[in-house]
Amino acid sequence: MTAVPAVHCQLLAHCQPLDGAQGVPTVPAQRKARREYENQVDGHPSWTGPADAPGTAVAVDCLTLKSNSRLSSLVSPEKTDLRREAGRRTRDDLLAAALELLAQRGQEGVTLREITQNAGANVAAVSYHFGSLKALCEVTIEHALERYLDAQIRELDALGGAATLSELAEAFARPMMSALAAGGRDLAVIRIVARVGIEPPEGWERLAGKFELARRQAVRVLAVNLPDIDRHELDFRVRCAAGMLNWLALAPVGAELATEPADRIERMLIPVVAGAFRGAR
Structure with missing residues (x-):
């Protein structure tokens, strides 16, 4: 782990229960991953909190972590700016690749894979920034x-x-x-x-x-x-x-x-x- 253990514990505290509590069904695979993550936090040499602070009493699914102002405060503004800049570059690269291919073949001759390959991006980036190939072309x-x-x-x-x-x-x-x-x-x-x-x-x-x-x-x-x-x-x-x-x-x-x-x-x-x-x- 590269972050301070206390940060990981705060993240765990804001996750969604998975052990069937509060009407949420048990998800064994995710519960296992969560507990492995807890063990890393517990075993980190710089962790000095109480033994049950990260705990295993409540298993959570970190995949369903919800963004909120408290979690946002854990990320430095510099890292946030870098992520935003990287996102803008990816979006611009996708537009540039689509522009070139659309100019050559028109909308019917363009494929999602070609655009992402030319842009050096993954397919998920198109969905994230535009929603679909059709929307990107438009x-x-x-x-x-x-x-x-x-x-x-x-x-x-x-x-x-x-x-x-x-x-x-x-x-x-x-x-x-x-x-x-x-x-x-x-x-x-x-x-x-x-x-x-x-x-x-x-x-x-x-x-x-x-x-x-x-x-x-x-x-x-x-x-x-x-x-x-x-x-x-x-x-x-x-x-x-x-x-x-x-x-x-x-x-x-x-x-x-x-x-x-x-x-x-x-x-x-x-x-x-x-x-x-x-x-x-």
Whole structure:
């Protein structure tokens, strides 16, 4: 035992009876383990309390130990902080592993074992932090979508009232172009966004407000540049431009484009998006 014996005795005192007392049935295997633990406490060289202090009169199941403020006070704040930090790291590692696999295969192609192996975590960690594989995937997708939409909304919101179609196209495609140039985690986020855009998962409506805000901002600039086109058609063009970017993130041509320098990505992509906004004349 590595803790002070008195601490172990306090833990034992707050455990649940197992010897049939108070209507609790006897559990032989757990009672045996409890008594072995008591013997270690009794036999510890630094234990000087009365012989019956830890005692064997009441056998308890330490597996059913209930947390309370008195027990929490037995654990140092430093150890508590270290455990919390380790928990945060595990949660972040699971999200990162899920992000990478979801970007490659989509939600249907991801397994719990692969995620935990890539994260260096055990299967129980997924249940502890998220509840299930489905919930982990949903949280990962939602984070990716929010990250993309927030970046796109910031770019569109910065456009002035006299912005041109090329400037609109640059702002609209900026998150995609940045991810293609950066690669790695940024590109994984974009690919998840692209998969969701093509095949929206259940519950994605939670972010419908942000999708709508991005479209409204784009339509606002389009309406100034194309006053003869009705709003419904302008909204359609924005949706088409978004679909084109989603396809690009997943198609082989997108992988080819990702090998180009950032300035060349912009020169190649901005006119294409601007053309989708402008339409035929």
